[in-house]
Amino acid sequence: MSRNDSTGAHSRPCQQQTTRTIYIWDLDETLIIYQTLLDNSFATKFNKNGKVAELLGLRMEKLIFKVSEEYFLFNELEGDNVAHVSLTSKHDHEANVSNIGKHYADVEKTYDKYRNNMKSLLQKSDHRSWSKLLTYMDILTESWRHLAIKSLALIHERSYGINILVTTTQLVPTLAKLMLYGLAKYFPIDHVYSATDIGKRRCFEKIVNAFGKDAEYVVIGDRIHDKQAAEEMHFKFWKVQGHRDLMNIHRRIIHEKGNNERGRSS
Numbered sequence: 001m002s003r004n005d006s007t008g009a010h011s012r013p014c015q016q017q018t019t020r021t022i023y024i025w026d027l028d029e030t031l032i033i034y035q036t037l038l039d040n041s042f043a044t045k046f047n048k049n050g051k052v053a054e055l056l057g058l059r060m061e062k063l064i065f066k067v068s069e070e071y072f073l074f075n076e077l078e079g080d081n082v083a084h085v086s087l088t089s090k091h092d093h094e095a096n097v098s099n100i101g102k103h104y105a106d107v108e109k110t111y112d113k114y115r116n117n118m119k120s121l122l123q124k125s126d127h128r129s130w131s132k133l134l135t136y137m138d139i140l141t142e143s144w145r146h147l148a149i150k151s152l153a154l155i156h157e158r159s160y161g162i163n164i165l166v167t168t169t170q171l172v173p174t175l176a177k178l179m180l181y182g183l184a185k186y187f188p189i190d191h192v193y194s195a196t197d198i199g200k201r202r203c204f205e206k207i208v209n210a211f212g213k214d215a216e217y218v219v220i221g222d223r224i225h226d227k228q229a230a231e232e233m234h235f236k237f238w239k240v241q242g243h244r245d246l247m248n249i250h251r252r253i254i255h256e257k258g259n260n261e262r263g264r265s266s
């Protein structure tokens with residue numbers, strides 16, 4: 001899919017008179033538990049073994065960076081904090097950094113090809129190690145990731161719901177994380193934004209430019225800066241602090257589906 005095609009997909013008209021809802025997800029500590037394994041606050045908050053949590057976090061971090069470097073060219077792109085893949089084409093016109101544009105094109109190709117099939121990308125031993133780490137993490141976090149995936153999957157099935165990711169992590173390791181944690185299926189590359197350099201608020205503005213003012217926007221995140229940026233944009237904000245929040249969000253989305261379908265048939 002070319003970038004132009006994907007931009008077209010943003011603006012495709014709805015078949016029915018239904019309002020599109022754009023769900024803007026944060027990544028760490030919202031869809032997955034990652035930073036708080038490393039800093040031990042997950043273990044403290046949820047009464048888990050801190051040493052085990054930290055070791056798990058460190059092993060995951062190591063593999064995330066290995067995958068970022070080996071397949072997503074992180075060594076070459078680390079100094080270039082682009083917010084969205086559509087902004088990488090600007091490099092095509094700048095001779096001195098034209099390689100960066102080419103690297104991003106390669107990253108996009110790899111992500112598109114393997115996002116639903118990381119097993120065929122990774123070395124066998126890495127895939128085995130990662131699968132074990134994921135299993136340990138799912139046990140330690142009491143299926144946090146699977147609770148989040150239930151909502152992503154529900155939205156993914158709908159023509160009037162769209163999953164978007166906005167994270168403070170740089171774009172390249174974000175793509176590696178999405179693939180490794182089994183979330184890439186729900187986020188095509190043009191639905192992934194990195195707020196590393198420009199902040200969440202400016203990412204949200206870019207998303208409104210892409211999806212229009214008529215859509216409804218919901219931000220789902222764990223931090224105060226997620227909430228503040230959402231409020232500045234007059235978006236709804238759903239806070240994630242624990243498993244119960246993820247379950248409530250899932251119920252809410254089911255309920256919205258009901259409303260939307262009643263709206264359609266009337």
Ligand SMILES: [Mg+2]
Nearest residue numbers: 026028029222
């Ligand atoms: Mg977060």
